[in-house]
Amino acid sequence: MQRRRFLGLSAAGAATAAMAPALTACSGGGPGGKTLTVIAAEYGDGKPENSSQKYWESVARTFMGDHKGVKVEVQVYSWTDVDKKVADLVAAGNAPDIAQIGAYADFAAAGKLISADQLLSVPTQADFITSIAKAGEVHRMQYGLPFVSSTRLLFYNKTLFEKAGILKAPESWAELQAAAVKLKAAQVKIPFGLPLGPEEAPAETMLWMLGNGGGYADKNGNYTIGRAENVEAFEWLRDELVGKELTGPGNPARTNRQELFDAFARGEVGMLHGHPSLMQQAEAKDVKYGMAPLPGRHGKAASTMGVADWVMAFKQTGHKKEVGLFLDFLYSTQTVLDFTGKYDLLPVTSTASEKMMKDDDATPRRKKLIPFLEQLKNAEFYPADKTSWAKVSKTVKEKIGSTVQKGADVQGILDEIQREAESTDGAAR
Known part of the structure; x- marks a missing residue:
């Protein structure tokens, strides 16, 4: 599924460079440490100041500051390239630890993914908005973790x-x-x-x-x-x-x-x-x-119709514990709101949605998203679980x-x- 086209956020999927530099920091990943590889999609409009690179750089830096034994390396690709890049890496036996892309069902059906219940803390998994979480299920097991969403x-x-x-x-x-x-x-x-x-x-x-x-x-x-x-x-x-x-x-x-x-x-x-x-x-x-x-x-x-982009974690890397810690951080309320606020998207967790609805200090643009957010609880999604x-x-x-x-x-x-x-x-x- 080409979610960039479904979400229609901008023309940046074709306009941005095929790959941004790997995002790393000096801390973490020392002798005996673990290095997590993350591949993510570009949501920006082609301008450096609006690139998703800055968001992931901040997330990685903050996470590594709290987890000294873990290093996070992130590569951001355009929507034109990101799904194929991940598919090619998986086919070559070199899957990333985490991918944030447009579709998860093929990888889940092939037995490549770790289920959400094996990755996330109970509060994090329970915090997903129900209608979106169900869209991430294959045979009633959640493999696709919603990243951002939108309604019409x-x-x-x-x-x-x-x-x-x-x-x-x-x-x-x-x-x-x-x-x-x-x-x-x-x-x-x-x-x-x-x-x-x-x-x-x-x-x-x-x-x-x-x-x-x-x-x-x-x-x-x-x-x-x-x-x-x-x-x-x-x-x-x-x-x-x-x-x-x-x-x-x-x-x-x-x-x-x-x-x-x-x-x-x-x-x-x-x-x-x-x-x-x-x-x-x-x-x-x-x-x-x-x-x-x-x-x-x-x-x-x-x-109404809802759409979502997805996060998934691959089995073959052997970093399940560290991936779970990183994903718990990725879905913390402020981390979610930082990204959705940057690109006029909707949060996928109940706590972030509630904060967005009640935030008296929210920007006028964020307040304009509330009518879309109100529709999310009853939204229907594409049958994305079907390969x-x-x-x-x-x-x-x-x-x-x-x-x-x-x-x-x-x-x-x-x-x-x-x-x-x-x-x-x-x-x-």
């Missing part, structure tokens, strides 16, 4: 709403369509932005599935892409939004998320689904925007856009994706 909300342009005479954010699909009709009548270029192009089709797809009580998989992990609720959702999109020309001049099947984010920042989009990075982009262009919970078929959706998901996601990118074309056989298309998902899932087991 409905963004709307307040100026365009006022121009169109819309008094409040829509809470249902009927209200969303009615608002889109008014926006179109007010000459808004894109009443509702629908990115079903290859960049983020799986995310937009999941949001509409959830809005009708559907989803990619059931609680037992079985793919349910062709279920009736999902078919109804895309038939509604085909007929009631795209069919009535309420999604702008472009073809949703070839429209990417970033294109619509850019258009929103230019004041050309009335509504779209967005994540926290859109706030900064809109504010940079002085766009007055509002945010609201995800509209559903008959009212507010019961849940087949990467291929299924690719199939969704290729085919889901065709469901909203005029006269499309939605049931047939979703059934086709379902069959391919089941075949891929069977081969992966």
